[in-house]
Amino acid sequence: MNLNLKAEKDQTYDAIVVGSGMTGGWAAKELAEKGLRVLVLERGYELKHVEDYKTAFKDPWEFEHRGKISIVAAEEHYATMYFSAKEGSQYLYTNDKENPYVQKRPFNWIRAYHTGGKSLLWGKHTYRWNQEDFLANAKEGLGVDWPIRYDELVPWYKYVEKFVGISGQPEGLAVLPDSTFLPPMAMTAPEVHLKNSVAQKLNRPITIGRVAHLTKPQPWHSAVGRATCQFRNRCSRGCPFGAYFSSLAATLPAARQTNRVTLVHNAIVKEIILDDKAQKAKGVRVIDQNTMEVREFYAKVIFLNAGTIGSTSILMNSKSARFPNGLGNDSDQLGRNLMDHHLAIGARGDIDGFDDDYFFGARPGSLYIPRFRNWGNDKRGYLRGFGYQGGATRADWSRGATETGFGSDFKKKMTQPGPWKINLSGFGEVLPNPNNRFTLSEDQKDKWGLPQVVFDADFGENERAMRKDIMNDGAEMLEAAGFKNVVAYDNPVAHMGLGIHEMGTARMGKDPKTSILNKFNQVHTCKNVFVTDGSAMASASNVNPSLTYMALTARAANHAVEQLKARNL
């Protein structure tokens, strides 16, 4: 008995954070900086900042396949092959074959089971939501109303933006509220031309992409060891300069500086341990991914930051007499309203002229065209809207494969910059739909004996209607700028998940009957469990989501500490 009590005490912390990725890093940092002793549980292996970025400084000739991946890897990593299947970054992606899941309808579940999680994979585009994003569900009677509004999140946006470091250009647009910015990245000459043409002829603004890169590090960035972006654009291999924001480069070092954070790896959280009488969580039960050993850890407050599917799976798996259908799931909303952004659609073209224009450096960013559909006086036959990312660049030697010719003149031509090309790639909002969901399999288990995830979700009529506009509007903008050979494209391989922006499945709301989480990301019916990653989202907006997750996490951590102090948890 005494031994048990001692063991329990040794495994007890003030707070447990499940996951070390984009939001887990933030939760750990905030809770620890506010004085809590924090345990971070990471299901994957330990990846050390800088020293484990084993491909970061490799030259092209040092890769056996010169950056391409093998057929075997393409098959194992098939979900990621369109985006990131490169020899240099493959090591950061989780192998689908070893981590199977069920697809009732196609879903690309892209995962990064290691320290830092998907914050090592992200595209780094960083945007605030706007006022309307938080009002849309209520106005249209879709899903549930957000329990918070834009204004409530502004101080938290400001707070996280400062620490993240975002390169961008203030524009004063209501549709794309400005963040606190570091200096913007430059545009190429044809991009400036596009911006001016589209402003003049179509009255649509184009700005430089707002990306989480340090263009001018501030003292608090240097304090955690981060340095200026070197414009190598090898981000996908991990940045040895810590120039782009990731959990590994920024929030985890800050969390560790408190000396109050313990990070445990290879710890797959099986379930939350419930105290049914008190309607509170007591701790978590974990399985070691290598040894299969089962351990328990205890805390006053638990933050789920395992990624949308991961966090909701843990809730589903946490059953008790009080919660037979999963923790906090009185509403049957757990797993429902799975969202992503729909993409792999847009327009591209060629640009005549600008022959003497060129650029130096590899920019890890692009243009951004904010939403203009169903905005202001614009009304379309579908709901919500979309934005574009993309840009203009000069073709390199690889154009030679499809150009006519070979021999010495051809060879010389390939050593000089080719013609300019432009591409605009759309990102559209996906509506909440209760029938887009995932469940846990009744009979198929993973190698740890946990039920496999079963996806049953797809784009609907609204998304398909919007896609027509994404193509046509993209082509129209390129044509307005006088670009040639404009092609609008829509790639049918785009399925849910490909955007790596999984959202929903444990949504926030005002009413426990229709939502899982309250306005502070607490489980309505189990207040010491917070969920602050993508699963909390009640709608999806069309902008990249990470900044909003971070703001929600910082806000929730602040609330958790206030409630602990007030002895309410």
Added chain:
Amino acid sequence: MNRREAVTQVAWILGGVFSAPTLQAMSRWEQLASTETGSSKPGSFLTETQHAIMGRVAELIIPRTNASGVDSPGVDSPGALDVGVPDFMEVMLRDCYGKPAQDLFLTGVGELERKGFLTLSPDQQTAMLTQIEADAQKNSNPSFWLISKELTLLGYFTSEMGIKASFDYQPIPGRFEAIKIKPGQKDFMYGNQA
């Protein structure tokens, strides 16, 4: 639109450096559609003769040249053979191409073997490749010619010698700015394609 076209289009969207045919050849669905997998035999993918033929083809695509006609020794720009393109081709065909693409390639090289490609004069060889290229460009399907060409370009322009002879290699640019080009300026290469 079928899957092939879909994959082709993605190449540009995502800034891939491979042309459509390679992406198609690498496509998972092609691989899954074929009953067999991977390479035919252990060790080498090509016979010695086929290897020699591909060496000649690659060298015709990217020949060793003298820099801007200056006849001083030591300013040679290396060619495909100098940087080991034929061996690279074998590795790529074995590891990165699905069986349909491998078969397409073997058929093409077999055709050259049947026509005694290695016994032809350089002019005849060039004429033959010119004809093969013209035939290949009649449609956008993958072809022996496109696979040969893109593997030659990839093997050469990402090799250390090829990069240093061809481009202004800048692994750590340190800044990004729009600039004006100088006459005859070499392309910058940042090595970020992997």
